Amino acid sequence: MNEFVRVVEVGPRDGLQNEPSEVPAATKICLIERLAATGLPVVEATSFVSAKWIPQLADAGQVLAHFRRRPGVAYPVLVPNIIGLEHALEAGAGQVAVFTAATDAFSLKNTNCSVDESLARLRPAVAYARAVGLPVRGYVSCALGCPYQGEVPVKDVVKVARALAEMGCEEISLGDTIGVGTPHRTREVLQACADQIGMARMAVHCHDTRGQALANVYACLEAGVRTVDAAVAGLGGCPYAVGATGNLATEDLVYMLHGLGFATGVDLPALLEVSRWISQMLGRAPASRLGRVAPDRLILLPPAPPLPAARPAAA
């Protein structure tokens, strides 16, 4: 098969935004540099949100200003509004990601405004980012379920995904924020959005709270998605999503992708070293399955497929 799947590493942002302990900026910078060195094409570096809401990433400007960029790697940052975008631009961001949700209940908890209000805030921010030449990704949180509302109708997800696409987000990532999705439902929601926006613009972002994330990604790969978010060592979560735990671990995702014959460009043994290192820094074992295999027992089968000659351009 030898098709390329673009893995979007969100550990430095989604992972560290939820850490109870204080992580020094130097560790964040080292994490970003080490992740990029494994061959990951996209490393979401940090977020420019209110420090009152997410104190863990209050050092976003410092982090963004100081890590060494690798050619060919994209380092988007998350912004909730035009203030965040301005801070991101001042700090030298080259790509941004905006976020909203499929439910008012979650949007109010996470960003203190309804979905419609958040879309109205994002519209000028996305237009501004694009006017200065920055690619923009849009996240739809709670695409598979909401910690406050419960079930989320597919049409509500499609509506928000369309609104983000229409305002200029090149790529739309469907967030299973609290990890409630199962494979057929995840594929159904993805397909409904892709019918409107096109599969090439879709990505999936699965938290692994109920152990479904790999199966959900597999179902979405079958439907044609080729951009998948994950966080090294299974870090991650959102402080405003009750019950959310970490993202799908990047090393478990890459292992599956290579086994399915998809090229990722990622050096898996190097990624595993980063996973063990950051977990040690945070004082715990990696949440990934692969990270828990003793290094002297580690067998990585089969070998990573070679990169295809023509790789899709980064969004």
Ligand code: HMG
């Ligand atoms: P608010 O308190 O309603 O904001 O927060 P406001 O507009 O009323 O402003 C209040 C103060 O915040 C003002 O300062 C603003 O200047 C300041 P003051 O006058 O009091 O000194 N402010 C900012 N400061 C820094 N950066 C900014 C910014 N904006 C306003 N960007 C706000 C509204 C959206 C800012 C707040 O609710 C917030 O920052 N929320 C972020 C929550 C968050 O980061 N959640 C996690 C990320 S989303 C996620 O993890 C899901 C995802 O992974 C996908 C998935 O899993 O589903 C993406």
Ligand code: MG
């Ligand atoms: Mg997330």
